[in-house]
Amino acid sequence: MVEGNTKPNPTFVSKSPAAVSVERPGGLTGVYTVNFDRNVSACAYSVTPVDVVTMVSADTAKFTEGNPNGVSIQVNEWADTGEPPLRDTQFSIAVFC
Numbered sequence: 001m002v003e004g005n006t007k008p009n010p011t012f013v014s015k016s017p018a019a020v021s022v023e024r025p026g027g028l029t030g031v032y033t034v035n036f037d038r039n040v041s042a043c044a045y046s047v048t049p050v051d052v053v054t055m056v057s058a059d060t061a062k063f064t065e066g067n068p069n070g071v072s073i074q075v076n077e078w079a080d081t082g083e084p085p086l087r088d089t090q091f092s093i094a095v096f097c
Helices: none
Strands: 019-023 031-036 044-049 056-064 067-077 090-096
Touching (some): 044 056, 067 090
Antiparallel strands (some): 019 031, 031 067, 044 090
16 A cells, blocks of 8 residues: 655555555656566556545556556546546555466
8 A cells, every 4th residue: 555645755554575666756746656576567457546535546557668567656536627636645556467
């Protein structure tokens, strides 16, 4: 589980030994890369935001270009108006290879 609200860098709340680091590329709100100790580029990913009060979703979960050990995640908060804003939040990630 990743705590995305910590600044300047997100941290792990809990993790498996395969998860080695989490970062916020370019310091962007709601954008994360979770790095693993192996190539995960051909795996499936499931990302679940912990926030159940507001409409928060993980809209992008894919391997990181140029880094086959990383998964890129983008978290949005859905509102009734316009483009959903990116949001820092806690989330869990599961990787299936």
